[in-house]
Structure formats: structure tokens, C-alpha cells
Amino acid sequence: MHSTPQVVVAGGGLAGLVAARHLAAAGTDVTLFERRETTGGRVRTLERDGFRFDRGFQVCFTAYPAVRRELDLTALHLRRFAPGATIAGPDGLSTLADPLREPGTIPATLSNPYVSAGDALRVARLWLRLRRTDPGDIFAGDDERIDDFLRNRRFSERFIEGFVAPFYGGITLDRSLATSRRVFEYTFRTLAAGETVVPAAGMEAIPSQLADRVREVGGTIRTGTTVESVAADGGDASDSAGSVTVETDAEPLEADAVVVATDPPTARDLTGIESIPTEARSCVTQYYALPAGTDLGTGRRLLLNATGRGPNHVVPHSAVAPEYAPDDATLISATYLGEQPASDDDLAERTRRSLESWSPNREFDDLETLHTERIPFAQFDQPPGIHDLLPDVRNPAGSVYLAGDYTQWSSIQGAMESGRRAAEAVIDDLSG
Numbered sequence: 001m002h003s004t005p006q007v008v009v010a011g012g013g014l015a016g017l018v019a020a021r022h023l024a025a026a027g028t029d030v031t032l033f034e035r036r037e038t039t040g041g042r043v044r045t046l047e048r049d050g051f052r053f054d055r056g057f058q059v060c061f062t063a064y065p066a067v068r069r070e071l072d073l074t075a076l077h078l079r080r081f082a083p084g085a086t087i088a089g090p091d092g093l094s095t096l097a098d099p100l101r102e103p104g105t106i107p108a109t110l111s112n113p114y115v116s117a118g119d120a121l122r123v124a125r126l127w128l129r130l131r132r133t134d135p136g137d138i139f140a141g142d143d144e145r146i147d148d149f150l151r152n153r154r155f156s157e158r159f160i161e162g163f164v165a166p167f168y169g170g171i172t173l174d175r176s177l178a179t180s181r182r183v184f185e186y187t188f189r190t191l192a193a194g195e196t197v198v199p200a201a202g203m204e205a206i207p208s209q210l211a212d213r214v215r216e217v218g219g220t221i222r223t224g225t226t227v228e229s230v231a232a233d234g235g236d237a238s239d240s241a242g243s244v245t246v247e248t249d250a251e252p253l254e255a256d257a258v259v260v261a262t263d264p265p266t267a268r269d270l271t272g273i274e275s276i277p278t279e280a281r282s283c284v285t286q287y288y289a290l291p292a293g294t295d296l297g298t299g300r301r302l303l304l305n306a307t308g309r310g311p312n313h314v315v316p317h318s319a320v321a322p323e324y325a326p327d328d329a330t331l332i333s334a335t336y337l338g339e340q341p342a343s344d345d346d347l348a349e350r351t352r353r354s355l356e357s358w359s360p361n362r363e364f365d366d367l368e369t370l371h372t373e374r375i376p377f378a379q380f381d382q383p384p385g386i387h388d389l390l391p392d393v394r395n396p397a398g399s400v401y402l403a404g405d406y407t408q409w410s411s412i413q414g415a416m417e418s419g420r421r422a423a424e425a426v427i428d429d430l431s432g
Contacts, residue, residue: 004029005430008246008255010227010270013041014412015403016261017210018070018419019426023259024219026427032219033248035226038204039211041263042378043412045202046371050326052202053371056285056378057170057315057335060206061187063194065135066416071209076199079321083196086298087114087162088314088358089306093297096163114162114306119155126153130189138186139409143384146184147177166304169312172410173281173337173379180384183409190413200323206412225250230258230270232398244399257426260396261403261419264380275391277406279381284340286347287317287333287371290364294330295319297359310354312337331370344372379410393422401425 005028009020012034020032038044044055059081060067067073084097094112130138144152146168150160160177169175171187199205211221226249233242244258260267268276296303296316303314311334318325318332325331334351342350348369355364387409393402403422408414 005256006254007031007257007259007426008033008227008230008244008253009259009261009403010230010246011041011261011263011266011403012036012039012207012211012221012223013261013263013404014043014207014210014415015405015419015422016041016259017207017214018066018416019259019261019403019423020214020219020221020419021070021210021217022420022423023426024214024217026423028427028430030214030219032214032221033225033227034221034223037223039221039223040204040207042375043203043207045204047202048371051287051289051329051331051370052317052321052324053287053333053373054198054203054285056283056373056375057313057333058203059196059198060203060412061190061194062197063190064411064413064416066413066420070416070420071206075209076205077201078195078197079200079323080300081196081198081302081320082300083191085163085167085302085304086296087112087166087304087306088354089113089162092360093303093358095301097301114158116156116159119159122153122155126188127192130185131193133185133189135186135189138189139182139387141182143387144181145178145384146172146181149181149184150177162306163304166306166312167302169337170302170304170335172382173283174381175308175312175337178383180382180386182387183382183411186409186413187411198321198324200321202324227260227262227270230260230400232396232400242399255399256430257399257401259401259403259422259426261422263377264404264406265377267402267404267406271396271400271402273391273395273402275389275395276402276404277380277386277390280377281379281381282337282339282374282376283378284336284338284347284375285333285373286336286344286351286369287331287373288348288351289325289368289370290330290332291366292328292330296332296355303358305354307354307357310350310357311335314351314355339374339376344369347372380406382410393418393425399429
């Protein structure tokens with residue numbers, strides 16, 4: 001072992017950046033390698049002609065414990081979504097809000113056709129139960145599909161299909177609600193306890209802040225460099241503890257430990273750990289410009305599609321964060337679930353027809369397509385029970401460790417928490 005432990009972090013997404021920061025703060029000599037020219041992994045923002053396009057629909061939940069621990073939220077100049085959603089159905093738009101936060105929305109919420117009085121009561125009971133539940137205990141309990149969980153608790157079909165399916169379609173990229181109830185319960189608790197936000201400068205401001213913190217505590221970040229292999233003790237990643245040989249496309253080097261924090265398929269290739277999930281949820285997000293001042297009728301709320309035709313949801317970006325668009329334009333996006341073989345032009349036409357069907361007295365001929373983001377691996381699939389099968393940060397054994405949401409659950413919370421845990425494991429093992 002070197003006099004000052006040498007640690008390599010492979011991958012500059014949220015997990016890798018958090019791991020590198022904690023390792024550097026503990027006194028190790030950390031070098032993070034990222035194959036792209038910028039850090040951030042899946043959390044990136046493209047800036048063009050005064051617009052900001054996040055890589056797909058992404059938001060941050062302020063009540064995530066890891067978000068509160070790892071980020072300076074004030075410095076991100078957060079822009080907030082209004083709680084609840086606007087639901088687009090065959091009969092037009094309706095509002096579903098949080099009456100506790102916005103008392104003025106009580107009449108509209110009570111008259112919403114997708115929420116019965118019984119649904120409202122069951123939501124309140126669920127919130128009261130979850131607020132008394134330690135977030136860490138949610139993933140230790142029994143599991144089932146989200147739709148089965150809701151039906152077993154007698155939520156109405158209109159509530160499940162009209163609100164939960166598109167809303168959680170946006171969170172889990174699974175409108176069928178076949179995802180683990182654990183994800184539903186954790187995010188439901190988080191949404192009720194905090195706010196849904198984006199940084200004024202776009203979601204990439206989050207990894208940019210994390211990268212600054214890595215450098216502030218003495219860590220090194222090398223972008224444009226790919227880690228091609230890791231081998232413990234001259235063998236493979238399953239060997240016993242000791243030094244690790246790291247091959248990059250620039251040079252080989254020796255380290256006392258390596259944290260693999262790449263995307264799941266690459267992590268599996270580098271470590272040989274078969275329990276790293278590689279079944280993906282995909283999506284396509286398309287950004288559009290409309291004339292300045294265009295109002296979709298949703299304010300700062302997410303617009304959910306209850307019909308099942310067209311996009312799963314539409315986001316009024318510049319209404320939430322004016323910094324996402326120049327002064328002479330309105331920026332919105334539409335997200336379609338799955339890989340979508342349709343062309344960009346066909347998707348834009350579907351979005352235009354959907355908007356017109358939801359607002360029959362309006363036309364959207366001035367809808368201009370600005371950018372299309374096709375994301376084949378947006379999340380790993382999370383059916384019931386999968387979280388019991390995910391690898392631990394120490395699963396590669398020896399001096400190779402894992403950091404990625406695939407050791408926790410697919411979310412910003414999971415990514416950041418995994419980075420901290422991987423760093424703690426490395427520090428414990430090197431000091432022992």
C-alpha cells in the first residue's frame with residue numbers, strides 16, 4: 001500500500017462524484033476518471049440558443065436524505081414545481097393539488113373526476129403511516145407491484161389509471177405500474193415531505209457542484225479518459241484484497257482500491273458481477289418552443305396524460321424555471337415511455353394533436369421542435385423483489401468496490417447514497 005492510499009474512481013456520475021468527495025475528504029489520494037468530457041453521467045444539461053435541455057425529464061426531490069446531506073441547495077437557486085398535477089383527460093384539464101400547501105385549490109381538487117372522497121381519505125391515511133416510517137425500513141419490507149398495492153387498499157380504478165399511472169410513469173418510466181411498491185412508498189413519502197425542484201441553471205448544476213466539492217477537498221478529476229479494465233492483485237476483480245491494476249485508454253496505473261461507478265452494463269463488464277441489473281427502462285423526451293407567454297393551463301404543475309394516447313406527460317419548463325428559455329419563447333417538453341420507433345417529426349405531431357385535444361379551442365401550429373433526447377438506459381427495471389437481489393458495494397471483493405444506484409434503487413437518492421457507502425467501505429478497509 002502507498003503511504004497515502006491511492007484510490008481510483010471509474011465514472012463521474014452522481015455516485016462516483018460523491019464517492020470521490022468522501023474519499024478525498026478522508027485523506028486518500030483520489031483520481032476520478034470520466035470517459036465523457038464533462039461529469040454528470042445521466043444528469044446532464046444541453047445549452048443552446050438560450051434554451052436549457054436536461055437529458056430527459058429530470059427533477060430533484062429536496063426531501064431525499066442524500067440530497068440534503070451532499071448538496072448546498074441554496075447555491076443551486078432552485079425553481080419549484082407547484083405540488084400536485086394537472087390531469088388531461090377526455091373532458092379537458094382538471095387540477096389535483098395539495099390542499100394543505102395550497103388551500104385555494106381545495107374546490108378544484110375536490111371536484112377532480114379522478115379522485116373520489118374515498119381516494120382522498122386513503123391518500124391521507126397512507127401519508128400518515130409513511131411519515132411515521134423510517135425511510136430506510138421501506139426497502140426491508142414485503143414487496144408487490146404498485147397497482148396491486150393500490151388495489152389491495154381499495155383505491156379507485158379512475159385514480160390508479162388517471163393519476164397514478166401517468167404520474168408514476170414519469171418517475172419509474174413504467175406506466176403499467178408493475179414496478180416495486182417500495183419505490184412508490186419511498187417517493188410518495190418524499191414528495192409529501194419536500195419539494196420537487198430543478199436548479200435554475202439546469203440539472204447538470206447538481207453534478208457540477210459535486211465536482212467542485214471533489215476538487216475543493218483535494219480530489220482529481222480527469223475527463224475524456226475511459227477505464228477499460230480493473231484487475232485486483234494482477235488477477236481479476238474477485239481476487240483477495242491488495243493492489244489493483246487499472247487500465248485506461250491513456251495509461252495503466254496501480255491503486256490501492258478502485259470504486260467502479262459507471263453505468264450498470266459497463267460496471268458488470270468491468271467487475272463480472274452478474275447481479276448488477278442491466279434490464280433497462282427507456283424514454284424519449286422532446287423539447288418544443290411556443291410563443292412567449294403561452295399558457296398550457298397547468299401553471300407550474302406537471303401535465304399528466306390520463307388518456308394513454310400521446311406523451312405520458314408534458315412539462316412547462318419555462319413556467320417553472322424562466323432561466324430554461326429566452327425571454328421571447330416558452331419552453332415545454334413531452335416525454336414518451338419506451339424506445340419509440342416513431343421519427344422525431346411523428347412524435348412532435350403526436351404532441352401537437354394531444355395538446356389540441358386537451359384544449360379544444362386552441363391550436364398549436366406554432367409548436368417548434370427544438371431537441372429530441374432518446375435515452376435507451378434511463379433507469380434499471382425495478383420489478384417487485386429486485387432490491388433484495390442487488391449487489392453490495394463490496395460484492396466484487398478484494399480492493400474493488402461498486403458505487404451506483406444499482407446497489408440501492410434507481411434514483412438520485414440511490415446514486416448519492418451508494419457513493420457515500422462505497423467510500424466508507426474503502427476507508428474502513430484501508431484503515432484496517
